[in-house]
Amino acid sequence: AQRVTQPEKLLSVFKGAPVELKCNYSYSGSPELFWYVQYSRQRLQLLLRHISRESIKGFTADLNKGETSFHLKKPFAQEEDSAMYYCAGPWGSSNTGKLIFGQGTTLQVKP
């Protein structure tokens, strides 16, 4: 079955340090994967999607087919990056509209 796994519940870093939020998937081929973010007291929102290959708020994520990973990276963390991050991928065939979400990782950026 398709699965998206985030192995870390909590990642704590100091401001200015590099950040890597891990996401592993169990799909075959090149799934369309996403990162969602939920800041404190805000609603969950899309951060970036792998197919667009864009950088949002300094974050990037590359699909690594060899390692079946889609890690979210930022070279220099800011305090405002503190949030809950979810990795997500398609549920079943890509056109069902449903997503599978990972367990989520809380990123804590300390001053």
Place this chain on the structure above:
Amino acid sequence: DVKVTQSSRYLVKRTGEKVFLECVQDMDHENMFWYRQDPGLGLRLIYFSYDVKMKEKGDIPEGYSVSREKKERFSLILESASTNQTSMYLCASSLRTRSGEQFFGPGTRLTVL
């Protein structure tokens, strides 16, 4: 700007009560979703609707039902609330053509006593 609204931010109910959670979106999205958000478990899909009166079960449909009579409104019903349904409930919507981009409501924190 896409707007997804949920009827309540906080709700406290008693075991055995029937509970209705309402969700409305104003962007003519075909798809609507109900999730539970629990620490350490992530988001789990309860039900999905891809059109009016159409629905599919998600990961954890037991104890829940849904209703979609109008395109903009998707209701989650707990027929007989139980304490293990205490959770944060999130509604979301998306266009059929951009189904991975879901827009979320603010959530309803339900406590069942």
